[in-house]
Amino acid sequence: MFKTLAELLRHGLKNWSFVIGGTISLLFFMVAFLSYFWTPYSVEDINISERLLKPSAEYLLGTDHFGRDILSMLIMGAKNSVIVAFVAIGIGIGCGVPLGLTAAAKKGWIDEFIMRFNDLTFAFPALISAIMITAILGPGSVNSIIAIGIFNIPVFARVTRGAALSIWKREFILAARSAGKGPFKISIEHILPNISSMLIVQATIQFALGILAEAGLSYLGLGTQPPMPSWGKMLNEAQTFMHFAPQLAIYPGAAIALTVLGLNLFGDGLRDVLDPKLRRSR
Amino acid sequence: MVLLQVQDLSVTLQTAHGPQEVISHINFSMNAGEKLGIVGESGCGKSITALALMSLLPPDSKINGKVILEGLDIATLNSREICSIRGNRIGIIFQEPMTALNPVKQIGAQVSESIYLHTKLNQKQALERVIELMDKVGLPVNRFPLNLYPHQLSGGQRQRVMIAMAIACNPDILIADEPTTALDVTVQEQILNLIRDLADSTGMALVMISHDLGVIAQTAENVMVMYTGNVVEMGSTVDVFQNMQHPYTHGLFSAIPHVGSSAQPGKKRLTSIPGQVPELHLRPNGCNFANRCPRASNICREKEPMATRVSDHHQVWCYHPLNREDKK
Numbered sequence: 001m002f003k004t005l006a007e008l009l010r011h012g013l014k015n016w017s018f019v020i021g022g023t024i025s026l027l028f029f030m031v032a033f034l035s036y037f038w039t040p041y042s043v044e045d046i047n048i049s050e051r052l053l054k055p056s057a058e059y060l061l062g063t064d065h066f067g068r069d070i071l072s073m074l075i076m077g078a079k080n081s082v083i084v085a086f087v088a089i090g091i092g093i094g095c096g097v098p099l100g101l102t103a104a105a106k107k108g109w110i111d112e113f114i115m116r117f118n119d120l121t122f123a124f125p126a127l128i129s130a131i132m133i134t135a136i137l138g139p140g141s142v143n144s145i146i147a148i149g150i151f152n153i154p155v156f157a158r159v160t161r162g163a164a165l166s167i168w169k170r171e172f173i174l175a176a177r178s179a180g181k182g183p184f185k186i187s188i189e190h191i192l193p194n195i196s197s198m199l200i201v202q203a204t205i206q207f208a209l210g211i212l213a214e215a216g217l218s219y220l221g222l223g224t225q226p227p228m229p230s231w232g233k234m235l236n237e238a239q240t241f242m243h244f245a246p247q248l249a250i251y252p253g254a255a256i257a258l259t260v261l262g263l264n265l266f267g268d269g270l271r272d273v274l275d276p277k278l279r280r281s282r
Numbered sequence: 283m284v285l286l287q288v289q290d291l292s293v294t295l296q297t298a299h300g301p302q303e304v305i306s307h308i309n310f311s312m313n314a315g316e317k318l319g320i321v322g323e324s325g326c327g328k329s330i331t332a333l334a335l336m337s338l339l340p341p342d343s344k345i346n347g348k349v350i351l352e353g354l355d356i357a358t359l360n361s362r363e364i365c366s367i368r369g370n371r372i373g374i375i376f377q378e379p380m381t382a383l384n385p386v387k388q389i390g391a392q393v394s395e396s397i398y399l400h401t402k403l404n405q406k407q408a409l410e411r412v413i414e415l416m417d418k419v420g421l422p423v424n425r426f427p428l429n430l431y432p433h434q435l436s437g438g439q440r441q442r443v444m445i446a447m448a449i450a451c452n453p454d455i456l457i458a459d460e461p462t463t464a465l466d467v468t469v470q471e472q473i474l475n476l477i478r479d480l481a482d483s484t485g486m487a488l489v490m491i492s493h494d495l496g497v498i499a500q501t502a503e504n505v506m507v508m509y510t511g512n513v514v515e516m517g518s519t520v521d522v523f524q525n526m527q528h529p530y531t532h533g534l535f536s537a538i539p540h541v542g543s544s545a546q547p548g549k550k551r552l553t554s555i556p557g558q559v560p561e562l563h564l565r566p567n568g569c570n571f572a573n574r575c576p577r578a579s580n581i582c583r584e585k586e587p588m589a590t591r592v593s594d595h596h597q598v599w600c601y602h603p604l605n606r607e608d609k610k
Contacts, residue, residue: 107341171381178336178376179396179447180369182361189395193386 011273018269024262028078035079041069043076044227052245061251065241073229074255080230085210087145089203092152100160101191104168105183118154126151127216134222144223148213152206159202163195197274204267208260215256231256285454285487287311291347293334299563304330305511317481317488319502321495325559327511328491332459336372337364370400373448377460379440383432390428393446400451415446438469449480456481457489474500495534507531510559510570517596527592527603529575577602
């Protein structure tokens with residue numbers, strides 16, 4: 001497909017959503033990465049005397065009701081979002097893709113069983129079910145990761161199965177079978193490489209949804225626990241001060257919106273770039 | 283020595299009109315190194331026969347009869363056993379080189395797949411084997427590196443890769459399912475010669491499936507003419523071509539265009555077989571060819587014809603085989 005990353009970029013740079021989305025996403029990841037080395041202030045430094053300050057040279061985005069630096073919290077919150085979304089996607093891909101491949105390869109009752117089980121999980125709104133799971137397992141960032149991850153599984157299983165089924169009908173699969181390959185080897189060596197672009201695109205979209213879900217759970221107090229900052233939790237805390245310090249809600253809200261928008265644009269652009277048919281029509 | 287024996291092979295496929303028998307009661311046998319041609323028009327069951335030999339038919343199809351490869355009935359093997367035969371004992375080349383290669387894998391990797399699968403060669407030996415194979419099929423690695431992708435090759439080159447894949451493990455039988463149909467004429471010739479030479483040099487048996495009588499004449503020693511899932515005439519290529527008995531075979535031959543035949547005055551027009559192949563669910567009783575056959579009589583429409591021996595290696599399934607003067 002793409003011989004080098006350079007070729008991907010060459011095609012990508014012609015695609016606006018890829019460029020804009022990619023830039024925002026890259027910025028987001030860089031900020032998250034930055035938090036490992038440096039934040040302007042420690043997010044655990046509570047300084048009541050400097051609470052609810054307006055933005056200034058000292059505190060670029062001001063401080064919250066505990067006097068913590070908002071910018072530092074946003075940076076740490078980005079890291080938190082990345083970790084939760086990444087691991088949740090990992091769970092989704094790790095379980096969903098093998099299930100989808102198995103369903104497509106085996107067909108019959110195995111397929112039926114996996115897909116009906118999928119429908120069952122789909123029947124519940126993901127966030128509501130995530131709330132249920134964290135309510136059972138107890139709040140915390142690990143549990144919220146598990147909850148979001150579980151609801152990524154059917155998404156990836158379904159996408160994988162659909163794409164794999166169409167690849168199974170292709171003639172080179174018949175050729176691979178005629179070479180003596182069993183369904184397992186064909187799935188790994190022939191099906192998976194052919195559907196990888198679709199999975200990558202799905203992963204970027206699920207990544208954005210994962211960030212959104214994490215923010216939602218944290219907002220409800222079921223996700224990340226203090227003192228670790230999280231964008232959702234910042235929103236929740238800002239609620240109380242909405243009338244005299246609206247900036248507290250605006251910053252994390254804008255961060256969530258911008259990141260999700262960026263990732264979605266990136267996912268859309270990536271799909272267009274990875275699919276030669278769509279690329280030509282533009 | 284009999285290598286492959288097909289006994290009373292019938293295949294039933296699930297279609298929109300319910301289960302339909304697409305090939306019925308086919309018998310033939312092949313010796314090691316023999317070259318058999320299967321000829322017939324589209325939909326006569328040539329490819330289904332090929333797939334049945336490798337047990338590659340869709341899972342909801344039903345196979346009756348036996349396909350015996352050196353004492354082993356292929357139809358009764360479990361999936362693991364059949365996998366050890368596919369690619370190892372029987373190789374197949376498909377019609378469409380454009381779609382029969384995985385677009386996202388390098389050609390070297392695709393050729394080496396069955397080598398790793400069926401032999402115990404290590405990486406270095408397998409690589410040597412791949413290089414040797416690519417050399418054999420006319421894609422020397424100094425000009426066609428193994429890390430090329432299928433889209434970087436032309437149709438003929440891809441078909442050569444397919445051939446390399448099919449013969450990678452020195453199969454006993456190579457099935458070529460219309461290997462040249464998708465290629466242009468000059469490349470056809472090269473590919474046919476390549477397949478024939480490979481079969482000669484390695485001693486593998488060849489099943490050449492084609493609707494092109496010229497292809498069959500060039501490659502096959504024996505020929506089997508099929509029509510709507512039945513064998514209508516079978517024998518050595520020389521016998522069948524020079525002393526054809528079945529009206530259908532005769533029709534096929536009359537339908538070969540000759541250069542300039544219609545341009546010169548006094549020459550006859552290109553003849554065709556009247557009518558169409560009956561659809562699967564509309565196949566008549568008796569001889570399937572009866573409603574297109576100029577020689578059909580009542581018995582043809584009532585009872586399926588039995589095999590009639592013409593000579594030692596020549597059989598025909600017809601009540602009214604052609605006489606000498608009919609062939610003029």
